[in-house]
Amino acid sequence: MNAVEIEAAISDLAFQPFDAAEFPFAFLAAFGNKDTALKRLRTGNNNSSDVPGGVLQRNNIHIAVCVEGNVGQTLKALRASPATAKAKAKFILATDGLTLEAEELLSGETIACAYSDLPNHFGFLLPLAGISTIKEIKDNPIDVRATSKLNKLYVELLSENPDWASSERRHDMNHFMARLVFCFFAEDTDIFNDEGLFTRTVEQMSERDGANTHEVMETIFRAMNIKTDERVNARPRLPVWANQFPYVNGGLFSGSTEVPRFTHMARTYLLHAGGLNWKQINPDIFGSMIQAVADDEERGALGMHYTSVPNILKVLNPLFLDDLRAQLTEAGDNERKLLNLRKRMARIRVFDPACGSGNFLVIAYKQMRGIEAEINRRLGKTQLGSEIPLTNFRGIELRDFPAEIARLALIIAEFQCDVLYRGQKDALAEFLPLDAQNWIVCGNALRLDWLSVCPPTWTGVKLVANDLFSTPLDQTEMDFANEGGETYICGNPPYLGSTWQTDEQKADLQAIFAKRTKNWKSLDYVAGWFMKAADYGTKTNAAAAFVSTNSICQGSQVPILWPLIFGTGNQITFAHTSFKWANLANHNAGVTVVIVAIAKQNGKAKRLFSMSEDGATIEKQTDFINAYLVSGVDVIVSPISKSYDIRGLMEWGNKPTDGGNLLLSSDEREKLLRESPSADRFVKRFVGAQEFIQGEQRYCLWIEDEEREDAEAIPELKRRIEAVAKMRSDSKAAETRPAAAFPHRFRQIQSTAKVHTLVLGAISSENRDYLPCGLLPSNTIISNKCYAIYDAPLWNLALIASRLHWVWIGTVCVRLEMRFSYSNTLGWNTFPVPLLTEQNKADLTTCAENILLAREVHFPATIADLYDPNNMPENLRHAHERNDEVLERIYIGRRFKNDTERLERLFELYTKMTAAAAKAKPAAKATKGKAS
Template sequence: MPQRSDQLRHFVDWCAAHIKGDEKGEAQIFLDQFFRAFGHAGAKEAGATFEDRIKKEGKGTSFADLVWKPLVLVEMKKRGEDLTKHYRQAFDYWVRLVPGRPRWVLLCNFDEFWVYDFETQMDSPVDQVRLAELPERYGPLAFMFPEGDEPVFGNHQEQVTRAAADQLVALFRALIRRGIERGLAQRFTLQSLMALFAEDIGLLEKYFFARLLEDCATPTQAYDLIGQLFVEMNTPGVTAGGRFKGVSYFNGGLFAQPARIELMAGEIQLLRDAARFDWSKVRPEIFGAIFEHSMDAEARHAYGAHYTSPVDIMKIIGPTIVEPWRAQIEKAKSLGALKRLLVRIENFHVLDPACGSGNFLYIAYRELKRLEARIYERMGEYASVKSEQRPFGFVTARNFHGLDINPFAVELAKVTMMLAHKLAIDELHIEEAALPLDNLDANFMVGDALLREDGSRSPWPAADVIVGNPPFLGAKLLKPNFGTDYVKRLRKAYPEVPGMADFCVYWFRRAETHLPTCTAQDPLAGRGGLVGTQNIRNNASRVGGLDAICASGTVIEAVDNQPWSGEANVHVSIANWVKTQDDVLLPKQRRLWFKIEPAKGGARRPRGSGQASKDYELDMREVAHINASLSDKVDVGGAALLSCNEGVCYTGQYPRHKGFMLTAKQAQSMLKDSINNDVVKLFMVGEEMLTTGRTDRYVIDFQTRDILDAQRYLAPFEHLRQQVLPHVQTLAATEKLKSGKDTGQDQNWLKTWWQHFRCRPELIGKLSKLPRYLACSRVTKRPIFVFVDAAIRPGDALQVFALADDYSFGILQSVAHAQWFIANCSKLTERLRYTTETVFDTFPWPQAAAIEQVDAVAEAGRRLRALRDQSLQSMNGGLRALYRTLDLPGKNPLRDAHDALDAAVLKAYGFNPKCDLLEQLLHLNQQVAAEIAAGKAGVGPGIPAGYLNPSGLVSSDAYQPS
């Protein structure tokens, strides 16, 4: 647009006339004119802040030159300054600018702008624009316009990487489709990948591989020429003459078995197309992409293999490796201290025991090489040392170790780390030999990281630090994916990990055991950082992992909950810890990151991919302590089970097969015979309870009747014989075929195929004695309790409480139980799951509530339900929609009714409303547990003993049969 170019040209001319390049004196006026050139009234008028305060790690405050949330952070340096040296400062500022963290980062020295996108490309700018060329090349800064144009970058390596990865994935799949053995196809793809990189990063002559491909006119020529190149790359020395003159020895690892394949014309063309990319701009994350796309979808699911973004990887590498090392480097007070750090960094070892394609280790390598460069830079402060004199690199790829069960992943990891060496040399201008590449066969091993074939624990290499992203698999998926025998051996080898712990917990527990202790003599060792399922904070998973970690060490930084960046549709938690509890070795403040909803309205949101454009953001607070629940709140995870609570809370029935379900028409037909009233019942699930409050579905429920008794109910039994039995027989036959014998759950189900998989006879027996029962959805963001008529059978999506009184409703629907539920429940992505043992069986009930307090709770509960019923008559969407109004601002009668109930409940407990509620509940839990241990009964759920008129607390409102 001419007008835009004219405005920007005026800015360039103004700078030539008025700006000398003084950072302190001219930065603000320069940036204000910069904003005006892009069509704003000025920087402040646009909403930007000069000298924005950013708290330093520990003590003190830094000042960012300009912050314009959520779009851009600008850091100014004097004219002529090398902007490479200020990358780390900008990155550190960016990390702490939450919430509303800017999408883009600019480094500027008055003559050029370096544009960064730390969400997708952390180690190099996505573009560089000189001030003089800004009028004609404003595309990389287009986000500065009030209209918020999509920026266009000349060095957006993520886009190049994805396109290049697609070419090689297409080649690999083409080879597989025509029957090339998978291992050979993978080896050929990797060796081609290295050749493509090599000619663009200076390891081969420029265009060497591309010209070779042009000469491959036939499959035979492809076999001979490409295959011979791989042979030469595997031959020590430098090829002296001929077609391959000048090809250096790469190593005996990747090319130990040169891959030869007769390529078809289309396959050769795929390689030619791949060679047209500038592979110097292809990021090593390409290996993760190839790994993801070349694995079978079933294999990815079975092993929990998922790609991890660089910004998520830095949430571990930063606090676990970078920050401890940087602290030691910056506080070194002598040349001798810096030399000792060089010796230490040479012997510093990093392990990823689920390394996949090596992305965690690649970023760890890159950051350690930068730290090594910083040591040399600091040594240059001493007159006797010239910082540019580096005899050799102390950090090599041999400092890094990986384990993975997938052989192709391990080969990818080796290639990734081999390239990391050359890329670090180029970035840091290090005088090191790039070839031969390190042979990493001894550093990266294929195999199960947890178990040997004999059932013993697999050995792990010694390491100072352990990082990584173990498999995302829930405990219930272990047997379906790995088989019963493997799970038995796993649990036998790791008896300290509860059976219901998620798979990743085994890595957490093993890392805690394997790490050395962090000491004053070696404060850089004994650190771990792992990604886990969100469930690592809860229940059995917490007991198996983070409880043990916190018993021997200290969590120093954590993400309590965020959606993951890979293909896995999961929410994850991240824990970084130090294996010590010595406060001298630990940061004074811990950092806890947590997910928030992005601000609605206000400053315009940036376009483009990345966290800032997702439906969530991370915020951070500095706290004094992070517990095993990855929270700074009162830790109630260790609350005791209270025997006085047992036998009240249950999960609903699980028929297992849809054949047990009946439509209203089918049910009414069967109920014409009155005998069938015994076994044909209305059935309700959580969705119906929270939306319509009605159900027209029925279930056949024979409970524990034997087959002879069940046959008396002719129509229901015949229905199951036709609809359910064939399915169970097929499952049993399949199980027998797999195992070769009659074992397994499906064989057991065949013995009782007419019964529910979980018919809950104890629960149904208790409900048969009640007029109504309490229920809430088992998976929910907030538990909403309702009474349900006892004639309705509850499905397994409901959490059921054999309680019929108004007082119990009031206690369970109160803020006391809600907070306890959130603290102790199991997590499924954003959803919270009610668990009997950890939530209900540990929840302490009021122990000495007076009669008038019981009545007050019951009455407040009745008023709340009456208000809900009245409101539902005039609105659609049921209880779920009604409770969503609590998320909106403004006065709300429903909120007032809950506040009144909460006040009554707190009085019944005798709690102080000004004190921490969870802390008071935990104290009461411990008190009740101690009394039970001393032989006293303890007051549990239901109407307190001695209440004079129990029937007066059982009103009649409930979800009724349709």
């Protein structure tokens, strides 16, 4: 369950009559527990509570229902309970149906409330559903509650008005929802001069069955689009009850005032939503949640879109806010410096070309207003109005509803900041009517001209259709100059790897990259935003920072994208290396991302942020950050088909393309050999990444050409060979069909070993401290899910098993999320190895032997068992540490201090290695020409 669903379930529970016996189970069900788990608790099988009336769920919560007035004592008993500690409960909760108290045991934080008020505290308990508790939700759950109510209303209205769900009318429906959000907020913040005016009017003037609710609301909306001095002559005349509503304008209530028809249930949902305290809405949170209400595909993930303020500030702080705060500190109480900073801030534009519901823009606005307020405080002018216009916060959003919500979120943020920094009276005096200037564009950011949406020397835009909520695309005519202003581009664009891009999205990238590189099809979709930002930066005083999948700074995408960006004169000015971009999804499911900022070269120190093992942020200042987000030399690692030295040749394993007919499980092998013992000569062990790492047993048929006739004399082998022939001949893949001519063999055979095979999984977990590699006997067939070096000198294993190699491939190879996706041409052939003496090779061979011997001691433990970072055997860890020490002394004469130092040295050696190879090639060609 997601946060919104949990809020709805908790609200339903609190609304129902209290049932003491049923409460613990209904409570746990509200947080997503399955019926089977609850059944076991009911029967007592899994309930080890030692408190009367208690229900204890291991690793989760200890609940007790008590007699009236005994809640505090019961909570104390739960806290002291040995069963609570033994079951490692995270929370304790006690209630008598009138009051409720709960405590998070790790932090010691508590809540105490009326039982009916539990929905207002559900955010405190979200960890019970495996959802990371974000402070803003924990402290103020109104945003989730409001989203829940509006989602129910939205679904009910579409059910009653199916025509409003059509593509032709979806915009009308979304616009109606935006009007509702405004009305709920306005009635709770004195904008309507009468608290609860909208909800109360709808309740009083509409029928309980909802039959005329739409007519009442249409009249209210019409009133808010008529100026007060024009209402006397309005036709039809406004009823007295509608005349109480102020003139709003700004395009929010212009055009059609049509409202979808309401049912009794829809009217109930509307009144419940209006009953919330919308004064507490956080526009940065609420906007990101409500955008999912109107999106069929996203509604299933409702409430999972919120990104925490600290994560957004990882982008905004180093992009420009840190600099503003530093200038504020430097200014002190100097009036001239403070006024200059205020003037500078008034000309700053923040531009999010994938703005969604406006999170980044809202946070940027609120942060800047906070700095401006401190300037005013130091100047002794706290009542001074803001010089930071909303029109300086520009955005592009593909879908119309999030674009509307972004505008509305900024309007709400402006009003809340005015109330906070200037007072309610001044805020209200200037709020209505709404300004009709438009600053959020609805369109495809990769097709629009960013210079038109956010021009370099202008601030305002001329009114278009007098409508804040229209979406003009041509904004080249501006109102007044903004010479010398700065533009900061930011956001979290859609990532989408090449496999998942639609034809339209591929066409977007083609329009940007096709004339620049023939390899653009391999790029993630987010690369388009980086390229557009780089181009924009060549014509403006701008810097850009985007959240992105880490894959654009790894592997094959680096040599495609980054030379193009660097070629525009942009450099990476700051970056956050890989971390989880968490949201409100279940189990804190976030994608692994980087943050990368680019700007024209300015000579300033670059800032590189990384995460320590304990979660702390580490900052390093450097002269240059390369495309792999490493400080040091400017280098792009390109695939190398063959290594420059005498290390072993690493190849893909063998690819069967057989429909499973040449492969056998252990049971199938035993059955085959039991029925046909002579088949033993054709069966070999088959090892892919899963088999090698997890210790699983699989086999394959390995039949040489000259053995085919003997093999087909065995009925089961003949059946399998014929099945392979049919599968390949029927294949849709053109490259597979010719292989039907030799169905007894794998489609692609690389090599086989005479002595042994050094094997390495193509995909492996990043959680291990070392890459899973090993040595297998020569009669083992290696799958295409592995890489192999056949009959390699054993010192090769020492290189691959080292921390140095782990760090290198984690940087230059592609990652799938955070998992390593190895590449022989990018990971092995490019790995810089210094010239090794015979003694070096002998020492490394000994290290490799010691690693293998340490593993043997723990037979039959698998690679997965042995390299579990929390349970790695000491003798094996010691063997690896000895290997690292021997190898690193060969590189620099001592152990490296950390991975950063390792990477800096490796990139330095890579540069020398490739430079030497480039010089050697012309010399070789010249020698060859002379001889001929």
